[in-house]
Amino acid sequence: MKKFKSSRESRVSITELMLPSHSNFGGKVHGGHILNLMDQIAFACASKHSQSYCVTASVNRVDFLNPIEVGELATLKASINYTGKTSMVVGVRVESENITTGEVKHCNSSYFTMVAKGKDGKNKTVPGLILKTKQDIRRFARSKERKQSAFKRDSKYESNNFKVNEYLEFLQGENVKMDFD
Numbered sequence: 001m002k003k004f005k006s007s008r009e010s011r012v013s014i015t016e017l018m019l020p021s022h023s024n025f026g027g028k029v030h031g032g033h034i035l036n037l038m039d040q041i042a043f044a045c046a047s048k049h050s051q052s053y054c055v056t057a058s059v060n061r062v063d064f065l066n067p068i069e070v071g072e073l074a075t076l077k078a079s080i081n082y083t084g085k086t087s088m089v090v091g092v093r094v095e096s097e098n099i100t101t102g103e104v105k106h107c108n109s110s111y112f113t114m115v116a117k118g119k120d121g122k123n124k125t126v127p128g129l130i131l132k133t134k135q136d137i138r139r140f141a142r143s144k145e146r147k148q149s150a151f152k153r154d155s156k157y158e159s160n161n162f163k164v165n166e167y168l169e170f171l172q173g174e175n176v177k178m179d180f181d
């Protein structure tokens with residue numbers, strides 16, 4: 001296996017027709033169906049990069065910017081944005097296309113952290129990423145910063161570290177009533 005690979009080597013794209021069976025009560029495509037497709041393409045991309053089976057470790061926030069209508073084409077594109085030791089961040093972008101008008105809408109983007117597994121079930125070292133363009137560097141740096149800030153936020157809110165008195169003022173004006181036992 002190569003020690004370093006470019007994101008082009010594992011880039012994946014799929015296009016799927018949105019069927020009535022994918023719709024929610026409002027007639028739009030169900031968010032859960034889109035998330036399922038996003039997870040699948042993130043898996044395909046991470047597996048291609050690492051030449052291993054991968055698991056989803058985390059999914060960064062997903063904003064549903066525009067709904068996808070039944071009868072539209074949904075195109076998902078995935079590429080590796082960041083490589084750690086055993087983890088990879090896969091950027092996933094979803095666009096819809098109206099077949100008759102050709103109108104393309106950006107529906108959502110998200111970042112999936114995938115971890116490569118060896119045959120023994122243990123986490124496996126993945127090839128590093130070759131950064132070829134300014135865009136590659138921007139994506140890598142952004143993922144690194146997102147990982148560091150998630151780590152800081154998680155440790156601040158760990159129940160052992162959490163200092164309740166520091167947060168009482170922070171919650172002023174929120175839709176809550178303090179009613180401690």
Ligand SMILES: CC(=O)SCCNC(=O)CCNC(=O)[C@H](O)C(C)(C)COP(=O)(O)OP(=O)(O)OC[C@H]1O[C@@H](n2cnc3c(N)ncnc32)[C@H](O)[C@@H]1OP(=O)(O)O
Pocket residue numbers: 055056057058083084085086087088113115123
């Ligand atoms: C419940 C479900 O069905 S989820 C859907 C399917 N997913 C799964 O089943 C995954 C279940 N979880 C696991 O298998 C494990 O917890 C793993 C693989 C995610 C983490 O493995 P562990 O051995 O516990 O963690 P470890 O601390 O060594 O982390 C391994 C790598 O994952 C990264 N990682 C672990 N958890 C997270 C997280 N929540 N977010 C981002 N990165 C993470 C670490 O930073 C590390 O990266 P690096 O090797 O590149 O430095």
